[in-house]
Amino acid sequence: MMIEGKKILLGVCGSIASYKSATLTRLLVKAGANVKVIMTHEATRFITPLTLSTLSKNPVYSTYYKEDTGEWNSHVELGLWADAFLIAPATANTIAKLAYGLCDNLLTATYLSAKCPVYFAPAMDLDMWKHPSTQRNVRLIEEYGNIQIKPGYGELASGLTGEGRMAEPEEIFSFIEHTFSSDQLLRGKKAIVTAGPTYEAIDPVRFIGNHSSGKMGFAIAEELAGLGAEVTLISGPSHLSTRNKGITRIPVMSSDEMLNAVEKSFPASDITVMSAAVADYKPAIVSAEKIKKDPADFNLELVKTTDILAKAGSSKQAGQILVGFALETNDEEANAIKKLRKKNLDFIVLNSMNDKGAGFGTDTNKVTIIDKSLNVTHFPLKTKEAVAKDICRKIIELI
Structure with missing residues (x-):
C-alpha cells in the first residue's frame, strides 16, 4: 500500500x-x-x-x-x-x-x-x-x-x-x-515553474514592474511537488513562501536574471510552466544614480526584453512539456492560439482581464486551457490552488 x-x-x-x-x-x-x-x-x-x-x-x-x-x-x-x-x-x-x-x-x-x-x-x-x-x-x-x-x-x-x-x-x-x-504520478520528473513579476531597473530607486503577486505560480509549484516532481521555482519579487520540501526556490529580480535561471535548468526539465508576468520592455540605459526630477518632461527609452517562453519553445526537445500563460483583454482565444503556435507550446492557460475575480493579486482565477490540437476547455472561477490542480491534471494527461 x-x-x-x-x-x-x-x-x-x-x-x-x-x-x-x-x-x-x-x-x-x-x-x-x-x-x-x-x-x-x-x-x-x-x-x-x-x-x-x-x-x-x-x-x-x-x-x-x-x-x-x-x-x-x-x-x-x-x-x-x-x-x-x-x-x-x-x-x-x-x-x-x-x-x-x-x-x-x-x-x-x-x-x-x-x-x-x-x-x-x-x-x-x-x-x-x-x-x-x-x-x-x-x-x-x-x-x-x-x-x-x-x-x-x-x-x-x-x-x-x-x-x-x-x-x-x-x-x-x-x-x-x-x-x-x-502523489506518485510525477515522481522522478523535474519541473520548472516561473512566477511573479520582474522588476526592470530605471535607476537604483525606480523600476518598471507589474501587479503580479506570484500566487498562481506558487500554487502550481506546490501542486507539482505534491505529485512527486522535483520542482525549481524561479520567482520574481514576491512575499509568498513555499511549503513543500520538494521545491527549490531561485529568487530573481529582472527579466535577464529570470532568463539566465531558466536557461540553466531547462535542458534537464521534463515539465516547464511559465506563469511569470515577465516585463516586455526594459530601460535601454540604467542610471547608476537616482534620476533627479528637475526637468518638466522626462523621456525614457525602452528596448524589448528577451522572450523567455519563445526561447524555451525553440529549444524544446521531444518529451519535454512546455506550458505558457496568456493574459488578454480582447480577442482572447484567438490571441492565445496565436501565442500557443508561435512559441511551440503543449498547451496555454488563458486568463481574461474581463473576468471578475481573475488576474493579478486575487486568490481566485478563471481560466481556459487550449492545447496544441486546439482542444478548448473552459473552467469556472476557482481558487488558484484548484486551478493549479486542473493545470497539473492536463500535464499528467500529456505524460
Whole structure:
C-alpha cells in the first residue's frame, strides 16, 4: 500500500465523532503508517488519550509541555515530522480557528507550523454546518490549500438528520490512501515553474514592474511537488513562501536574471510552466544614480526584453512539456492560439482581464486551457490552488 511508511499526524477535536478516531487510527496503523495523535483538551472528554496511544503505539500529545517533567512538546517539530496532517473530527470551533490563524492549543499551533498537506473532516450538527460563518470558514481554509474530506448525510447526535456527520473512518482512510497513491504520478520528473513579476531597473530607486503577486505560480509549484516532481521555482519579487520540501526556490529580480535561471535548468526539465508576468520592455540605459526630477518632461527609452517562453519553445526537445500563460483583454482565444503556435507550446492557460475575480493579486482565477490540437476547455472561477490542480491534471494527461 502507498500509505505504508508514511508519517501521519492525526488531530482529534472535541466531538461525539471523536470515537471514530480510534477506528481510523487502527486502519492507518494496520496499513503500515506511523501515526502520532494530537488531541484538544475537549477531545479528551470524549475519548481517552490512553486509547489512542495504545492504538497508535505512540504517545498522545495534548499540551505544550508534559506536566510531570516539564518537557516541551514542540509544535514545530510535529509539523515538520508529518507527511500528512489529518484533522478528524474537525469541529466548527477548530475550523474557525484554522481560518483565522488562532493557535490557543497544541493542535492549532501545529497546524500553523505544518509543511505537509493538511486534510480536515468536518463534524457538527446540521444547522452549525449550514451556517454562513462555517461555510465561509471552510472556504477560507480550502483557499489556503487545505483539503476537505466532506461530511456525510445521516442521523446526527442532536437527533436531526442531514449533513454534518463526519465521514466514516473507512472513507477517510480510502481518501488518504488515494492521495498517497496519486502523489506518485510525477515522481522522478523535474519541473520548472516561473512566477511573479520582474522588476526592470530605471535607476537604483525606480523600476518598471507589474501587479503580479506570484500566487498562481506558487500554487502550481506546490501542486507539482505534491505529485512527486522535483520542482525549481524561479520567482520574481514576491512575499509568498513555499511549503513543500520538494521545491527549490531561485529568487530573481529582472527579466535577464529570470532568463539566465531558466536557461540553466531547462535542458534537464521534463515539465516547464511559465506563469511569470515577465516585463516586455526594459530601460535601454540604467542610471547608476537616482534620476533627479528637475526637468518638466522626462523621456525614457525602452528596448524589448528577451522572450523567455519563445526561447524555451525553440529549444524544446521531444518529451519535454512546455506550458505558457496568456493574459488578454480582447480577442482572447484567438490571441492565445496565436501565442500557443508561435512559441511551440503543449498547451496555454488563458486568463481574461474581463473576468471578475481573475488576474493579478486575487486568490481566485478563471481560466481556459487550449492545447496544441486546439482542444478548448473552459473552467469556472476557482481558487488558484484548484486551478493549479486542473493545470497539473492536463500535464499528467500529456505524460
